[in-house]
Amino acid sequence: xxxxxxxxxxxxxxxxxxxxxxxxxxxxxxxxxxxxxxxxxxxxxxxxxxxxxxxxxxxxxxxxxxxxxxxxxxxxxxxx
Numbered sequence: 001x002x003x004x005x006x007x008x009x010x011x012x013x014x015x016x017x018x019x020x021x022x023x024x025x026x027x028x029x030x031x032x033x034x035x036x037x038x039x040x041x042x043x044x045x046x047x048x049x050x051x052x053x054x055x056x057x058x059x060x061x062x063x064x065x066x067x068x069x070x071x072x073x074x075x076x077x078x079x080x
Contacts, residue, residue: 005020005028005029005032006020006021008032008035009023009028009031009032012035013031013035015031
């Protein structure tokens, strides 16, 4: 168990091995719990953002396909 906690602290919290080993158990577990909460919050936010990306945006104006082609040919609408 202590090796897993040490690995988590070193890899994810950028702590040194000696710092982790000298740290009291309650403090080390506090940092790991905070890391877990932060990751859960980040995942929740990214899930909410991905749900919002699936919704359609609102259009400011409607234009038919032929009118769009004509405007692009005339240079009114740039196409890159």
